[in-house]
Amino acid sequence: MKKELTEKQEKVLEFIRKFHTNNAMMPTVREIAKNFKLSIGSVQQHLRALLSKGFLVKRGSLSRGIDFPNRKTFAQVPVLGTVHAGTFLEQIEDASDYIYINTDVTRNKQCFALKVKGDSMEPSGIVEGDTIVVSKGEMPSSGDIVVALVNNESAVKMFFKEKGKIFLKSTNPKYPTLSSDEYDIDIIGKLIYLVRQYRG
Protein backbone atom coordinates (compact mmCIF):
# COMPACT_ATOMS: atom_id res chain seq x y z
CA MET A 1 0.00 0.00 0.00
CA LYS A 2 0.95 3.60 -0.46
CA LYS A 3 2.30 5.58 2.44
CA GLU A 4 0.11 8.22 3.91
CA LEU A 5 0.33 11.84 2.95
CA THR A 6 0.43 14.83 5.23
CA GLU A 7 -2.31 17.40 5.01
CA LYS A 8 -0.18 19.78 3.02
CA GLN A 9 1.08 17.11 0.66
CA GLU A 10 -2.53 16.06 0.06
CA LYS A 11 -3.43 19.63 -0.82
CA VAL A 12 -0.52 19.98 -3.21
CA LEU A 13 -1.48 16.71 -4.93
CA GLU A 14 -5.07 17.84 -5.17
CA PHE A 15 -3.97 21.10 -6.78
CA ILE A 16 -1.86 19.19 -9.28
CA ARG A 17 -4.85 16.99 -10.14
CA LYS A 18 -7.10 19.97 -10.68
CA PHE A 19 -4.49 21.84 -12.67
CA HIS A 20 -4.02 18.82 -14.85
CA THR A 21 -7.76 18.46 -15.35
CA ASN A 22 -8.19 22.07 -16.34
CA ASN A 23 -5.08 22.59 -18.41
CA ALA A 24 -4.23 19.15 -19.75
CA MET A 25 -0.72 19.57 -18.48
CA MET A 26 1.16 19.41 -15.23
CA PRO A 27 1.93 22.61 -13.35
CA THR A 28 5.48 23.89 -12.99
CA VAL A 29 7.11 24.14 -9.59
CA ARG A 30 6.57 27.87 -9.66
CA GLU A 31 2.93 27.58 -10.65
CA ILE A 32 2.33 25.43 -7.59
CA ALA A 33 4.33 27.85 -5.44
CA LYS A 34 2.27 30.76 -6.68
CA ASN A 35 -1.01 28.99 -5.91
CA PHE A 36 -0.06 28.28 -2.30
CA LYS A 37 1.99 31.47 -1.85
CA LEU A 38 4.98 29.27 -1.05
CA SER A 39 8.62 29.47 -1.93
CA ILE A 40 10.09 27.34 -4.68
CA GLY A 41 12.07 25.36 -2.15
CA SER A 42 9.00 24.42 -0.14
CA VAL A 43 7.23 23.13 -3.21
CA GLN A 44 10.33 21.16 -4.14
CA GLN A 45 10.16 19.42 -0.81
CA HIS A 46 6.47 18.57 -1.17
CA LEU A 47 7.09 17.22 -4.64
CA ARG A 48 10.02 15.17 -3.38
CA ALA A 49 7.75 13.68 -0.72
CA LEU A 50 4.99 12.92 -3.25
CA LEU A 51 7.55 11.28 -5.53
CA SER A 52 9.13 9.15 -2.83
CA LYS A 53 5.72 8.08 -1.55
CA GLY A 54 4.73 7.00 -5.03
CA PHE A 55 1.95 9.50 -5.72
CA LEU A 56 3.86 11.08 -8.56
CA VAL A 57 6.53 9.91 -10.96
CA LYS A 58 9.07 11.81 -13.02
CA ARG A 59 9.84 11.64 -16.70
CA GLY A 60 13.31 13.08 -17.05
CA SER A 61 14.20 16.65 -16.43
CA LEU A 62 11.55 18.06 -18.73
CA SER A 63 9.44 21.08 -18.06
CA ARG A 64 6.17 20.01 -16.49
CA GLY A 65 7.77 16.59 -16.26
CA ILE A 66 5.91 15.14 -13.30
CA ASP A 67 3.25 12.55 -13.99
CA PHE A 68 0.70 10.39 -12.24
CA PRO A 69 1.66 6.75 -11.91
CA ASN A 70 -0.52 4.68 -14.25
CA ARG A 71 -2.07 7.71 -15.84
CA LYS A 72 -4.62 6.68 -18.42
CA THR A 73 -4.41 7.81 -22.01
CA PHE A 74 -7.41 8.44 -24.20
CA ALA A 75 -8.52 7.66 -27.68
CA GLN A 76 -10.77 10.11 -29.47
CA VAL A 77 -13.72 8.09 -30.76
CA PRO A 78 -16.03 9.79 -33.29
CA VAL A 79 -19.79 9.58 -32.80
CA LEU A 80 -21.00 8.80 -36.30
CA GLY A 81 -24.75 8.62 -35.99
CA THR A 82 -27.56 6.52 -34.61
CA VAL A 83 -28.06 2.77 -35.01
CA HIS A 84 -31.35 2.99 -36.89
CA ALA A 85 -30.42 5.80 -39.19
CA GLY A 86 -30.13 3.73 -42.33
CA THR A 87 -27.72 6.24 -43.81
CA PHE A 88 -25.25 4.99 -41.26
CA LEU A 89 -22.25 4.47 -43.51
CA GLU A 90 -22.50 7.82 -45.20
CA GLN A 91 -22.17 9.64 -41.92
CA ILE A 92 -18.71 8.25 -41.32
CA GLU A 93 -16.97 11.30 -42.76
CA ASP A 94 -19.06 13.67 -40.73
CA ALA A 95 -18.06 13.07 -37.14
CA SER A 96 -19.33 16.11 -35.29
CA ASP A 97 -18.89 14.82 -31.78
CA TYR A 98 -16.32 12.74 -30.00
CA ILE A 99 -16.20 10.66 -26.89
CA TYR A 100 -12.94 9.90 -25.16
CA ILE A 101 -12.20 6.48 -23.77
CA ASN A 102 -9.17 4.85 -22.23
CA THR A 103 -6.74 3.32 -24.66
CA ASP A 104 -6.66 0.18 -22.53
CA VAL A 105 -10.23 -0.33 -23.73
CA THR A 106 -9.70 0.47 -27.41
CA ARG A 107 -6.31 -1.30 -27.59
CA ASN A 108 -5.37 0.09 -31.02
CA LYS A 109 -8.59 -1.18 -32.55
CA GLN A 110 -10.32 1.12 -34.98
CA CYS A 111 -13.42 2.33 -33.20
CA PHE A 112 -16.41 4.54 -33.65
CA ALA A 113 -19.44 5.35 -31.55
CA LEU A 114 -23.18 5.37 -32.18
CA LYS A 115 -26.22 6.70 -30.37
CA VAL A 116 -28.77 4.00 -29.62
CA LYS A 117 -32.42 4.34 -30.61
CA GLY A 118 -35.13 1.85 -29.77
CA ASP A 119 -35.64 -0.81 -27.16
CA SER A 120 -34.55 -3.97 -28.94
CA MET A 121 -31.66 -4.60 -26.51
CA GLU A 122 -33.23 -3.24 -23.33
CA PRO A 123 -33.03 -6.57 -21.42
CA SER A 124 -29.24 -6.55 -21.85
CA GLY A 125 -28.98 -3.08 -20.42
CA ILE A 126 -28.77 -1.08 -23.64
CA VAL A 127 -31.41 1.62 -23.66
CA GLU A 128 -32.38 4.53 -25.86
CA GLY A 129 -29.92 7.41 -25.66
CA ASP A 130 -26.92 5.25 -24.76
CA THR A 131 -23.72 5.76 -26.72
CA ILE A 132 -22.07 2.54 -27.77
CA VAL A 133 -18.50 2.10 -28.91
CA VAL A 134 -17.94 -0.37 -31.71
CA SER A 135 -14.69 -2.05 -32.62
CA LYS A 136 -14.64 -2.08 -36.40
CA GLY A 137 -14.22 -5.33 -38.26
CA GLU A 138 -13.55 -7.45 -35.20
CA MET A 139 -14.92 -10.99 -35.54
CA PRO A 140 -17.58 -11.65 -32.92
CA SER A 141 -18.13 -14.87 -31.00
CA SER A 142 -21.56 -16.26 -30.22
CA GLY A 143 -23.15 -14.19 -27.50
CA ASP A 144 -21.30 -10.98 -28.37
CA ILE A 145 -23.31 -7.88 -29.11
CA VAL A 146 -22.67 -6.50 -32.57
CA VAL A 147 -23.64 -3.69 -34.88
CA ALA A 148 -24.71 -5.09 -38.23
CA LEU A 149 -26.19 -3.98 -41.50
CA VAL A 150 -29.32 -6.00 -42.20
CA ASN A 151 -30.51 -5.32 -45.71
CA ASN A 152 -28.65 -2.02 -45.44
CA GLU A 153 -30.36 -1.01 -42.20
CA SER A 154 -28.13 -0.75 -39.15
CA ALA A 155 -29.00 -2.61 -35.97
CA VAL A 156 -27.62 -3.63 -32.58
CA LYS A 157 -28.13 -7.32 -31.97
CA MET A 158 -26.72 -10.30 -30.16
CA PHE A 159 -24.65 -12.45 -32.49
CA PHE A 160 -24.90 -16.23 -32.82
CA LYS A 161 -23.28 -18.61 -35.27
CA GLU A 162 -24.52 -22.16 -35.78
CA LYS A 163 -23.87 -24.62 -38.63
CA GLY A 164 -22.46 -21.87 -40.84
CA LYS A 165 -25.51 -19.68 -40.36
CA ILE A 166 -25.57 -16.32 -38.60
CA PHE A 167 -28.37 -15.36 -36.25
CA LEU A 168 -29.02 -11.90 -34.88
CA LYS A 169 -31.16 -11.87 -31.80
CA SER A 170 -32.81 -8.94 -30.08
CA THR A 171 -32.79 -9.61 -26.38
CA ASN A 172 -36.17 -7.93 -26.25
CA PRO A 173 -38.50 -10.82 -27.16
CA LYS A 174 -40.93 -8.57 -29.00
CA TYR A 175 -38.50 -8.45 -31.93
CA PRO A 176 -37.81 -11.46 -34.16
CA THR A 177 -34.47 -13.23 -34.54
CA LEU A 178 -32.94 -12.61 -37.94
CA SER A 179 -31.06 -15.31 -39.78
CA SER A 180 -28.59 -15.13 -42.64
CA ASP A 181 -30.96 -17.37 -44.60
CA GLU A 182 -33.55 -14.67 -44.90
CA TYR A 183 -31.50 -11.51 -44.66
CA ASP A 184 -28.39 -10.00 -46.11
CA ILE A 185 -26.30 -9.63 -42.94
CA ASP A 186 -23.08 -7.63 -42.78
CA ILE A 187 -21.33 -7.43 -39.42
CA ILE A 188 -19.87 -3.96 -38.91
CA GLY A 189 -18.22 -4.52 -35.58
CA LYS A 190 -18.40 -5.65 -32.02
CA LEU A 191 -19.55 -3.73 -28.95
CA ILE A 192 -16.68 -2.96 -26.61
CA TYR A 193 -17.95 -0.09 -24.49
CA LEU A 194 -21.04 1.81 -23.51
CA VAL A 195 -21.61 5.16 -21.85
CA ARG A 196 -24.79 6.71 -20.59
CA GLN A 197 -25.35 10.23 -19.35
CA TYR A 198 -28.18 10.94 -16.95
CA ARG A 199 -29.81 14.30 -17.46
CA GLY A 200 -30.61 16.71 -14.68
Place this chain on the structure above:
Amino acid sequence: MKKELTEKQEKVLEFIRKFHTNNAMMPTVREIAKNFKLSIGSVQQHLRALLSKGFLVKRGSLSRGIDFPNRKTFAQVPVLGTVHAGTFLEQIEDASDYIYINTDVTRNKQCFALKVKGDSMEPSGIVEGDTIVVSKGEMPSSGDIVVALVNNESAVKMFFKEKGKIFLKSTNPKYPTLSSDEYDIDIIGKLIYLVRQYRG
Protein backbone atom coordinates in the same frame (compact mmCIF):
# COMPACT_ATOMS: atom_id res chain seq x y z
CA MET B 1 -15.11 26.77 -41.74
CA LYS B 2 -11.48 26.37 -40.98
CA LYS B 3 -8.89 26.98 -43.64
CA GLU B 4 -7.21 24.01 -45.18
CA LEU B 5 -3.88 22.72 -44.01
CA THR B 6 -0.93 21.74 -46.12
CA GLU B 7 0.28 18.16 -45.98
CA LYS B 8 3.15 19.02 -43.67
CA GLN B 9 1.00 21.11 -41.37
CA GLU B 10 -1.45 18.22 -41.17
CA LYS B 11 1.35 15.88 -40.18
CA VAL B 12 2.63 18.26 -37.52
CA LEU B 13 -0.87 18.62 -36.07
CA GLU B 14 -1.32 14.85 -36.10
CA PHE B 15 1.96 14.45 -34.22
CA ILE B 16 0.86 16.99 -31.65
CA ARG B 17 -2.43 15.11 -31.18
CA LYS B 18 -0.66 11.80 -30.66
CA PHE B 19 1.93 13.31 -28.38
CA HIS B 20 -0.83 14.85 -26.32
CA THR B 21 -2.72 11.55 -26.13
CA ASN B 22 0.34 9.62 -25.02
CA ASN B 23 1.91 12.15 -22.68
CA ALA B 24 -1.00 14.24 -21.44
CA MET B 25 0.88 17.37 -22.39
CA MET B 26 1.77 19.34 -25.46
CA PRO B 27 5.17 18.87 -27.08
CA THR B 28 7.80 21.60 -27.04
CA VAL B 29 8.99 23.20 -30.25
CA ARG B 30 12.15 21.16 -30.04
CA GLU B 31 10.33 17.90 -29.40
CA ILE B 32 8.38 18.43 -32.61
CA ALA B 33 11.57 19.39 -34.43
CA LYS B 34 13.29 16.23 -33.26
CA ASN B 35 10.43 14.01 -34.41
CA PHE B 36 10.47 15.39 -37.93
CA LYS B 37 14.22 16.01 -38.02
CA LEU B 38 13.50 19.66 -38.65
CA SER B 39 15.08 22.86 -37.44
CA ILE B 40 13.50 24.90 -34.67
CA GLY B 41 12.69 27.67 -37.12
CA SER B 42 10.78 25.36 -39.45
CA VAL B 43 8.62 24.10 -36.64
CA GLN B 44 8.02 27.67 -35.55
CA GLN B 45 6.64 28.41 -38.97
CA HIS B 46 4.36 25.38 -38.99
CA LEU B 47 3.07 26.30 -35.56
CA ARG B 48 2.48 29.86 -36.67
CA ALA B 49 0.43 28.55 -39.60
CA LEU B 50 -1.58 26.19 -37.37
CA LEU B 51 -2.25 29.06 -34.98
CA SER B 52 -3.33 31.52 -37.64
CA LYS B 53 -5.56 28.92 -39.27
CA GLY B 54 -7.24 28.21 -35.96
CA PHE B 55 -6.14 24.63 -35.38
CA LEU B 56 -4.16 25.58 -32.30
CA VAL B 57 -4.36 28.33 -29.74
CA LYS B 58 -1.78 29.80 -27.39
CA ARG B 59 -1.87 30.37 -23.67
CA GLY B 60 0.80 32.91 -22.98
CA SER B 61 4.50 32.33 -23.28
CA LEU B 62 4.50 29.20 -21.17
CA SER B 63 6.43 26.06 -21.86
CA ARG B 64 4.25 23.61 -23.75
CA GLY B 65 1.82 26.48 -24.05
CA ILE B 66 -0.04 25.53 -27.20
CA ASP B 67 -3.52 24.09 -26.90
CA PHE B 68 -6.36 22.73 -28.98
CA PRO B 69 -9.35 25.00 -29.37
CA ASN B 70 -12.28 23.48 -27.48
CA ARG B 71 -10.17 20.80 -25.90
CA LYS B 72 -12.16 18.53 -23.61
CA THR B 73 -11.00 18.29 -20.06
CA PHE B 74 -11.38 15.29 -17.84
CA ALA B 75 -12.15 14.77 -14.23
CA GLN B 76 -10.46 11.93 -12.46
CA VAL B 77 -13.23 10.09 -10.65
CA PRO B 78 -12.18 7.54 -8.03
CA VAL B 79 -13.80 4.11 -8.02
CA LEU B 80 -14.50 3.59 -4.35
CA GLY B 81 -16.03 0.15 -4.18
CA THR B 82 -19.18 -1.75 -4.99
CA VAL B 83 -22.76 -0.76 -4.19
CA HIS B 84 -23.51 -3.69 -1.93
CA ALA B 85 -20.28 -3.71 -0.03
CA GLY B 86 -21.75 -2.50 3.23
CA THR B 87 -18.42 -1.07 4.23
CA PHE B 88 -18.97 1.49 1.54
CA LEU B 89 -18.03 4.60 3.49
CA GLU B 90 -14.79 3.20 4.80
CA GLN B 91 -13.52 2.56 1.32
CA ILE B 92 -13.68 6.23 0.42
CA GLU B 93 -10.07 6.78 1.42
CA ASP B 94 -8.87 3.82 -0.58
CA ALA B 95 -9.48 4.71 -4.22
CA SER B 96 -7.38 2.24 -6.15
CA ASP B 97 -8.81 2.87 -9.59
CA TYR B 98 -10.02 5.89 -11.47
CA ILE B 99 -12.26 6.54 -14.40
CA TYR B 100 -11.99 9.70 -16.43
CA ILE B 101 -15.01 11.60 -17.68
CA ASN B 102 -15.53 14.90 -19.41
CA THR B 103 -15.84 17.87 -17.11
CA ASP B 104 -18.91 18.98 -19.05
CA VAL B 105 -20.56 15.97 -17.41
CA THR B 106 -19.20 16.43 -13.88
CA ARG B 107 -19.56 20.24 -13.92
CA ASN B 108 -17.52 20.84 -10.77
CA LYS B 109 -19.66 18.48 -8.77
CA GLN B 110 -17.85 16.22 -6.35
CA CYS B 111 -18.08 12.76 -7.83
CA PHE B 112 -17.08 9.19 -7.20
CA ALA B 113 -17.71 5.91 -8.96
CA LEU B 114 -18.96 2.52 -7.85
CA LYS B 115 -19.08 -0.94 -9.37
CA VAL B 116 -22.60 -2.35 -9.56
CA LYS B 117 -23.46 -5.74 -8.13
CA GLY B 118 -26.84 -7.40 -8.37
CA ASP B 119 -29.82 -7.06 -10.65
CA SER B 120 -32.08 -4.72 -8.73
CA MET B 121 -31.93 -2.05 -11.46
CA GLU B 122 -31.67 -4.27 -14.53
CA PRO B 123 -34.93 -3.02 -16.11
CA SER B 124 -33.49 0.52 -16.22
CA GLY B 125 -30.39 -0.68 -17.99
CA ILE B 126 -28.04 -0.95 -15.01
CA VAL B 127 -26.50 -4.40 -14.89
CA GLU B 128 -23.88 -6.20 -12.82
CA GLY B 129 -20.37 -5.02 -13.63
CA ASP B 130 -21.39 -1.52 -14.71
CA THR B 131 -19.52 1.40 -13.23
CA ILE B 132 -21.74 4.23 -12.12
CA VAL B 133 -20.69 7.81 -11.41
CA VAL B 134 -22.40 9.50 -8.50
CA SER B 135 -22.64 13.21 -7.87
CA LYS B 136 -22.16 13.56 -4.14
CA GLY B 137 -24.75 15.35 -2.08
CA GLU B 138 -26.85 16.51 -4.99
CA MET B 139 -30.54 16.61 -4.17
CA PRO B 140 -32.48 14.19 -6.36
CA SER B 141 -35.89 14.74 -7.90
CA SER B 142 -38.53 12.01 -8.08
CA GLY B 143 -37.54 9.52 -10.76
CA ASP B 144 -33.82 10.09 -10.42
CA ILE B 145 -31.58 7.15 -9.71
CA VAL B 146 -29.62 7.51 -6.50
CA VAL B 147 -27.10 5.76 -4.33
CA ALA B 148 -28.33 5.60 -0.77
CA LEU B 149 -27.42 4.13 2.55
CA VAL B 150 -30.34 2.06 3.86
CA ASN B 151 -29.68 1.04 7.43
CA ASN B 152 -25.98 1.48 6.61
CA GLU B 153 -26.11 -0.78 3.55
CA SER B 154 -25.47 0.90 0.20
CA ALA B 155 -27.91 0.50 -2.65
CA VAL B 156 -28.79 1.88 -6.10
CA LYS B 157 -32.45 2.74 -6.32
CA MET B 158 -34.92 5.00 -8.01
CA PHE B 159 -35.83 7.93 -5.80
CA PHE B 160 -39.36 9.16 -5.09
CA LYS B 161 -40.63 11.75 -2.68
CA GLU B 162 -44.27 12.02 -1.68
CA LYS B 163 -45.90 13.79 1.25
CA GLY B 164 -42.59 14.23 3.01
CA LYS B 165 -41.74 10.57 2.73
CA ILE B 166 -38.92 9.08 0.72
CA PHE B 167 -39.39 5.92 -1.32
CA LEU B 168 -36.61 3.90 -2.89
CA LYS B 169 -37.77 1.64 -5.67
CA SER B 170 -35.89 -1.14 -7.41
CA THR B 171 -36.99 -1.21 -11.01
CA ASN B 172 -36.69 -4.97 -10.83
CA PRO B 173 -40.08 -5.95 -9.36
CA LYS B 174 -38.66 -8.85 -7.39
CA TYR B 175 -37.24 -6.41 -4.85
CA PRO B 176 -39.47 -4.42 -2.50
CA THR B 177 -39.84 -0.66 -2.40
CA LEU B 178 -38.27 0.83 0.70
CA SER B 179 -39.83 3.74 2.52
CA SER B 180 -38.38 6.21 4.99
CA ASP B 181 -41.05 5.05 7.44
CA GLU B 182 -39.48 1.67 7.86
CA TYR B 183 -35.86 2.35 7.07
CA ASP B 184 -33.12 4.78 7.93
CA ILE B 185 -32.46 6.27 4.51
CA ASP B 186 -29.48 8.47 3.74
CA ILE B 187 -29.09 9.72 0.17
CA ILE B 188 -25.44 9.70 -0.84
CA GLY B 189 -25.80 11.13 -4.30
CA LYS B 190 -27.39 11.08 -7.69
CA LEU B 191 -26.43 9.03 -10.73
CA ILE B 192 -24.99 11.19 -13.50
CA TYR B 193 -23.07 8.76 -15.66
CA LEU B 194 -22.58 5.10 -16.40
CA VAL B 195 -19.91 3.16 -18.26
CA ARG B 196 -19.82 -0.48 -19.23
CA GLN B 197 -16.95 -2.43 -20.68
CA TYR B 198 -17.65 -5.53 -22.74
CA ARG B 199 -15.09 -8.28 -22.32
CA GLY B 200 -13.56 -10.14 -25.22
Place this chain on the structure above:
DNA sequence: TATTATAATATACATTTGTATTTTAGTCAA
Protein backbone atom coordinates in the same frame (compact mmCIF):
# COMPACT_ATOMS: atom_id res chain seq x y z
C1' DT C 1 7.49 40.42 -63.01
C1' DA C 2 6.68 41.05 -58.33
C1' DT C 3 4.29 39.05 -54.55
C1' DT C 4 2.80 35.69 -51.42
C1' DA C 5 2.85 31.32 -49.06
C1' DT C 6 5.37 27.36 -48.01
C1' DA C 7 9.51 25.08 -46.46
C1' DA C 8 13.77 24.82 -44.50
C1' DT C 9 18.25 26.28 -41.96
C1' DA C 10 21.11 28.65 -38.59
C1' DT C 11 21.86 31.47 -34.73
C1' DA C 12 21.21 34.43 -30.87
C1' DC C 13 18.72 35.82 -26.91
C1' DA C 14 15.35 36.11 -23.22
C1' DT C 15 12.39 33.69 -20.38
C1' DT C 16 10.78 29.73 -18.13
C1' DT C 17 11.72 25.94 -15.52
C1' DG C 18 14.10 22.30 -12.80
C1' DT C 19 17.48 21.56 -9.39
C1' DA C 20 20.94 22.16 -5.75
C1' DT C 21 22.32 24.35 -1.57
C1' DT C 22 21.85 26.50 2.80
C1' DT C 23 19.32 28.05 6.73
C1' DT C 24 15.61 28.25 10.24
C1' DA C 25 12.01 26.12 12.96
C1' DG C 26 8.53 22.93 14.88
C1' DT C 27 7.01 18.20 16.10
C1' DC C 28 7.48 13.55 17.35
C1' DA C 29 9.62 9.38 18.75
C1' DA C 30 13.61 6.56 20.17
Place this chain on the structure above:
DNA sequence: TTGACTAAAATACAAATGTATATTATAATA
Protein backbone atom coordinates in the same frame (compact mmCIF):
# COMPACT_ATOMS: atom_id res chain seq x y z
C1' DT D 1 18.83 14.93 23.87
C1' DT D 2 19.41 13.38 19.38
C1' DG D 3 17.66 12.16 15.03
C1' DA D 4 14.12 12.10 11.53
C1' DC D 5 10.49 14.16 9.31
C1' DT D 6 7.88 18.08 7.97
C1' DA D 7 7.53 22.90 6.66
C1' DA D 8 9.25 27.01 4.91
C1' DA D 9 12.42 30.55 2.91
C1' DA D 10 16.16 32.56 0.09
C1' DT D 11 19.27 32.23 -3.48
C1' DA D 12 22.03 30.62 -7.23
C1' DC D 13 22.78 27.98 -11.29
C1' DA D 14 22.00 25.01 -15.17
C1' DA D 15 18.93 23.24 -18.39
C1' DA D 16 14.87 23.57 -21.08
C1' DT D 17 12.05 26.33 -23.80
C1' DG D 18 9.93 30.16 -26.47
C1' DT D 19 10.93 33.75 -29.59
C1' DA D 20 13.15 36.88 -32.88
C1' DT D 21 15.92 37.56 -36.87
C1' DA D 22 18.27 36.73 -41.10
C1' DT D 23 18.90 33.79 -45.12
C1' DT D 24 17.88 30.58 -48.98
C1' DA D 25 14.79 28.23 -52.13
C1' DT D 26 10.58 26.72 -54.54
C1' DA D 27 5.93 27.01 -56.30
C1' DA D 28 1.79 29.35 -57.26
C1' DT D 29 -0.42 33.54 -58.58
C1' DA D 30 -2.08 38.24 -59.59
